[in-house]
Amino acid sequence: MIRSFLLSVSFSLCWTLSPDVLVLLGNGFGRHGKDFALALLAGAVLSAAAARIIHRHPAAPAAEQEREPRPGTGFFTATLNLAGALSPAFLLPTGMLVTAGFTFNETFVYWFPNFAFSYLLLLLVVAVHLAGERAVLAAQQVFFLLTASCLLLLCLAGLLTAPAPPQEEPAAPAGIGPALALTPLAMLFFLGYDQQLPNGEGKQLQSGAAVGVGFLLLALWGLASLQHVPQQRLAESSVPYVAAARAILDQTGRFVMGIAVISGTCGVVSGLFSLASGVVRRLLVGSRQGPDDPRQSLHPKIQAILMALAVALFMALGLAGSDRLEIWIFGALLLWLLSVGASCVTAGQRLHRQQVGYASLGYAIGGLILAAVAYLAFTYPEQEKLFGFCVPVLIASGLLAAILDRVWQKIPSGNKHHKRRHL
Amino acid sequence: MNRILSLVVLLLFCAGAAFAVEAPRMDKDELKAMLGKENLVILDVRQGRDWSTSEFKIKDAIRVENGDLSIAEKHSKDSTFVLYCA
Numbered sequence: 347m348i349r350s351f352l353l354s355v356s357f358s359l360c361w362t363l364s365p366d367v368l369v370l371l372g373n374g375f376g377r378h379g380k381d382f383a384l385a386l387l388a389g390a391v392l393s394a395a396a397a398r399i400i401h402r403h404p405a406a407p408a409a410e411q412e413r414e415p416r417p418g419t420g421f422f423t424a425t426l427n428l429a430g431a432l433s434p435a436f437l438l439p440t441g442m443l444v445t446a447g448f449t450f451n452e453t454f455v456y457w458f459p460n461f462a463f464s465y466l467l468l469l470l471v472v473a474v475h476l477a478g479e480r481a482v483l484a485a486q487q488v489f490f491l492l493t494a495s496c497l498l499l500l501c502l503a504g505l506l507t508a509p510a511p512p513q514e515e516p517a518a519p520a521g522i523g524p525a526l527a528l529t530p531l532a533m534l535f536f537l538g539y540d541q542q543l544p545n546g547e548g549k550q551l552q553s554g555a556a557v558g559v560g561f562l563l564l565a566l567w568g569l570a571s572l573q574h575v576p577q578q579r580l581a582e583s584s585v586p587y588v589a590a591a592r593a594i595l596d597q598t599g600r601f602v603m604g605i606a607v608i609s610g611t612c613g614v615v616s617g618l619f620s621l622a623s624g625v626v627r628r629l630l631v632g633s634r635q636g637p638d639d640p641r642q643s644l645h646p647k648i649q650a651i652l653m654a655l656a657v658a659l660f661m662a663l664g665l666a667g668s669d670r671l672e673i674w675i676f677g678a679l680l681l682w683l684l685s686v687g688a689s690c691v692t693a694g695q696r697l698h699r700q701q702v703g704y705a706s707l708g709y710a711i712g713g714l715i716l717a718a719v720a721y722l723a724f725t726y727p728e729q730e731k732l733f734g735f736c737v738p739v740l741i742a743s744g745l746l747a748a749i750l751d752r753v754w755q756k757i758p759s760g761n762k763h764h765k766r767r768h769l
Numbered sequence: 770m771n772r773i774l775s776l777v778v779l780l781l782f783c784a785g786a787a788f789a790v791e792a793p794r795m796d797k798d799e800l801k802a803m804l805g806k807e808n809l810v811i812l813d814v815r816q817g818r819d820w821s822t823s824e825f826k827i828k829d830a831i832r833v834e835n836g837d838l839s840i841a842e843k844h845s846k847d848s849t850f851v852l853y854c855a
Contacts, residue, residue, distance in 0.1 A: 365822075445822040452824050584821040600824075667817040669835065 372586025389532025
């Protein structure tokens, strides 16, 4: 039970505890003060409800019987799933591995090239994935425990030590209204609850509870940061988590945060590789293979190598040194949230067809998530560049889904199981 | 400040319109000795995450985004421009 929960939490929170979320969180608490905790709570509640719809209900799309792609009927779902899984798996690691490289260089070993460390971390993650499913599961738990422990230590140290001198009043208006407006942003923090575990324990995934754990950690860290760092500095800093860690425990805090950033980066890279690998595998293979088929274990390894090569190429091309990357990462997160919203709506439709309760909940949560995506997209300052990324990714994902579907339909039914593995 | 300066591994020293010419380099100690002087303009030319994820940023350095060095035109040609890129 505890192991199952730990496994669920470690995959669900791989993005939530990443350095990029810590930046958004620190800036959010800096701009809006304690009100941001309300937005965080609202985002967590909606995310937990979405997780329940996706994972818990027997008719939800994540349930085993719904994993089998049905030719001609799952085009839009496949398109959104591909876009929502592949774009984060390529772009988020590209950015965060560079972040981890700088963190290692600036915090631990000045003479070690940051880029070399980024590639070493990527190599480590690939090695874990090549070692097989058990290694991936074990490593994910280690990454999570290390990151969460470091954050918790800093939170406790920050909250239990004497409060810093009074801060200036926040410039942003306080109250429920601003908090509600920030909820869509907060929903991005908890993405990951849609994960299917690599070993197929999807139905038991306790993602709702995982979201709760994520909320507690983020809220505690935000409040601890506010207690030690002037709000304006938190709002303006590009690394607010370092500023807070240093203010709380000085050099020790930097080291502890450095460990959290590096292990959190490993967790998010490995977790996203697993998520993307799972989505592609379900589309390509379905659930017809027997668990003893040795080829079943081959796909994740090949996919991990291919994804790592793409990330390595992006880093080598200097994408992390370009401001475009931040826009693309935001776009990838929106596509991820969009695929989650679509999954909730699909779950609602299926529940409605089966005349099961909760259908309206699926529609409502899905609708809210889709509205959140629209709000985030249309209030983004660089909309043109954002849509310039999202639209081509959706088109490419649609083409890929259509090609897969067409190939699948051409294969004689007796050979589908065998040939599909060679796609 | 020492920490910040310890990370200054490449500094290009340019003046006025001579940006395109191969510029002399300086080390952290040379810059440290110059800090606080009049007409010293430090341009932080790091881009993307090279800048955003770095913990160390020189105080009062002007961030140059997207390689746009036109900010230099706002300063006197007699100024000493230090480009900080890593």
